[in-house]
Amino acid sequence: MTRILWVSRHKMTEPQRTELDRIYEDVSLMQYDATVQDINEILAFHADVYAVVLPLGLLAELRKNTDAEIIQSVSGRIRKESDYVFQHLYWQKINKLVLETENL
Numbered sequence: 001m002t003r004i005l006w007v008s009r010h011k012m013t014e015p016q017r018t019e020l021d022r023i024y025e026d027v028s029l030m031q032y033d034a035t036v037q038d039i040n041e042i043l044a045f046h047a048d049v050y051a052v053v054l055p056l057g058l059l060a061e062l063r064k065n066t067d068a069e070i071i072q073s074v075s076g077r078i079r080k081e082s083d084y085v086f087q088h089l090y091w092q093k094i095n096k097l098v099l100e101t102e103n104l
Contacts, residue, residue: 005047006031007054015088016073023091024049039065051091060099070094 002024006012012020012029020027032042036054039061049069050062063070071093075086 001026001028002048003028003030003046004049004051005042005045007036007042007050007052009033009035010053012051013088016091019088019091020051056099057101059094060097063094063097 004020004024004027006029008031010033012031017029020029030045030047032045034041036042036058039058042050042052042062043066047068049071050066051071051073052059052062053072054062059070059072071091074089074092076089077084078087
């Protein structure tokens with residue numbers, strides 16, 4: 001069983017979940033729906049996969065502090081009738097992320 005932590009204030013959509021089930025087959029899904037202030041809040045779950053919606057700085061810190069898979073949903077703006085909606089397109093895995101910053 002693959003333990004996946006969904007880090008988002010929003011409920012996972014059906015297309016997102018369906019694709020996770022296809023990719024990982026036997027999934028145990030948990031959700032962390034609070035604003036992440038410290039990356040240790042989510043590392044405490046010891047997930048096999050972190051499916052995250054995080055700012056770039058926290059995403060880089062997460063990548064640096066775990067060997068677990070980190071994935072994020074990629075959405076596209078799709079035209080539906082006379083309006084546009086955001087639709088899940090695919091999951092992408094964050095293999096490497098290096099972020100260097102300097103305060104000005």
